Amino acid sequence: MAKLTLTVSDTRVETPMIRSITLTAADGGTLPPFAAGAHLKIRIPGQSEPRCYSLVCLDGDEAAFNTPSAYRLGVRLEDPSTGGSQFMHGLQAGDTLEVEGPKNDFPLHDIHANEQTxxxxxxxxxxxxxxxxxxxxxxxxxxxxxxxxxxxxxxxxxxxxxxxxxxxxxxxxxxxxxxxxxxxxxxxxxxxxxxxxxxxxxxxxxxxxxxxxxxxxxxxxxxxxxLFANAAPQFGDRAFEVELRQSGKVLQVPADKTILDVLEEAGCDPLYDCRRGECGVCQATVLEGTPDHRDYYLSDAERDAGDVIQICISRSHSDRLVLDL
CATH class of the missing domain: 3.40.50.80 (Nucleotide-binding domain of ferredoxin-NADP reductase (FNR) module)
Known part of the structure; x- marks a missing residue:
């Protein structure tokens, strides 16, 4: 994904809780093209992970997608907030943002291949x-x-x-x-x-x-x-042990953290992308134990087999989970 420094050119109150934010290139030039469903990853000061915000295009003009002069976001003020939406709602014209994208994990299918509504x-x-x-x-x-x-x-x-x-x-x-x-x-x-x-x-x-x-x-x-919501603890979640068979590490996963969180804290460098259980990038093979699947990626048959797990969001029904990592 491209890394850009963009300038806030305008902000507008859409509703009491939603603000639209218009971003332009520092030199006023054309921005990279995007397709419907794309988002930007925005670095929030003090936050370790960027926040994702979808690009809004209300104009059917082809240039708005292919040669955009500006990007437009719609941000809802979350309550409670981890700080991302509060920061975005505090932006003013002239502020700059470090941005990655556009990236599209939610594209339209071939809209010319099917005449169904x-x-x-x-x-x-x-x-x-x-x-x-x-x-x-x-x-x-x-x-x-x-x-x-x-x-x-x-x-x-x-x-x-x-x-x-x-x-x-x-x-x-x-x-x-x-x-x-x-x-x-x-x-x-x-x-x-x-x-x-x-x-x-x-x-x-x-x-x-x-x-x-x-x-x-x-x-x-x-x-x-x-879904832009990351993994969150659920009622009844408990700690469990995860063994990384390849490295021999044995780690404790507390109720309020994911397997991915714990691996990163232990100095591992696992592959991941969405942190929402949608993309499948963080998938790991399960050698022992019973996964508690919470992803949106696996089929019902794959969940029933219990051979793989999305470590960014899923947990363990068993006290110990052994992964081929």
Whole structure:
């Protein structure tokens, strides 16, 4: 990924909790191209890992993707926050950011290969990559429908522009407006197996779509999602021991840390990328023990086999886990 130093040229309050931030090159030149679904990794002072923020493109103009003069982000102020969103909300025009990207782990499939209506589902700030997809699909003349879920209209970012751009293709489902509500199960009942579905938003929304899609036997290749939430402790998590067979190291993994965290603290250099259990880069072979799979990468059959584990997010049901590392 390219490493860039970008300048904040403008910030705008979209909702009480969402701020859009426009970034430009220091020399005012053209920025690297990107496709719908791409994000930037931004270095946050005092944070060891960069934060990922999706690029927002509401304009169907081809130049907005291929020869952008600026990047636009939408950032929700998280509560509680680890500091990333607070820092981003504090940015002012003239500030500079160290950025990696654009990178795209959430691309559109070949939008010319399937004439079925594409289904876009966004929850909360998950609208940021989904809005870019809507713009790209509209530009390509491809049929789509966008379902946008949120707690209230006043908290839903970019809503007016989306309505102006997409008209009847946009369906807003706000918790505070009973007349707009379409329960997620009812929406999924309307989707056929030939359609591609893209979903971004809170973990609960994505988990619900994944679970119900499996119940309906949708093809895995037709369900696409992105989750920016890293591993977090769950109720009942406990410590366990991990042995690295190749090196002979035996390490303790506490309840509030991942296997990847512990390996890094021990001076190991494991491969990883997303830290969310989506990409498969950190996968390790399990020689002994029973993994507690929490990833979004493995198939049901692979989970049942218990032969591999995504060390960035998954844990152990057994007291000891032996990995081929």
């Amino acid at each position: 594409v289904v876009l589902i966004a929850g909360g700030i998950g609208i940021t990559p989904i809005a870019s997809m809507a713009a790209a699909l509209k530009r390509a003349g491809r049929p789509f429908i966008l379902h946008y879920y949120g707690r209230s209209r006043e908290q839903m970012g970019f809503l007016q522009t989306l309505a102006e751009c997409h008209g009847d293709a946009l369906h807003v489902h706000a918790d505070d407006d009973a007349g707009t509500q379409l329960p997620l199960p009812d929406l999924l009942d309307q989707i056929n197996q030939k359609q591609h579905v893209y979903v971004c938003g809170p973990k609960g929304l994505i988990d619900a779509v994944i679970e119900q899609s499996r119940n309906k036997s949708w093809p895995n290749a037709h369900l696409h999602f992105e």
